[in-house]
Amino acid sequence: MTSINSSFSSRFGLEYAPTSFLVRMGKRDMLVCRDFRKRFYAVNPIIECDTGVQPGHIEILLFGRWLLILSKAQ
Template identity: 80%
Template sequence: MTTLNSTFGSRFGLQYAPMSFLLRMGKREMLVCRDFRKRYYAVNPVIELDTGVEAGHLEILLLRRWLLILSKAH
């Protein structure tokens, strides 16, 4: 079994995220998963951009359902 080391730590809580996968493109990583977090603010129905939990991360929420997390690969 091959393990892929990711820059996304346990602070994201992604070990509980259903149906997630990680894409690595050169020096960038993109994690795609279903958004499972409770949002306590009004979310744009099409696309929502936010800074990530860790420095250098960008979170993109698409259609209130899909979460894309962009970061630099280490």
């Protein structure tokens, strides 16, 4: 993961993600990585939106594989 001071902490478990990158767009951070978590529910095959692990985060799962996590930049 990059060394940018972001609002993503180890609570997301991103140190175990195979590939990830962080994009900062103004006041927002967007982290893109492969989804590595076991989902215990049926996900939409195209796009799935959910609240994040931390307050103020939004997770968007694309095609059941790519996870976009949106948050405020710190």
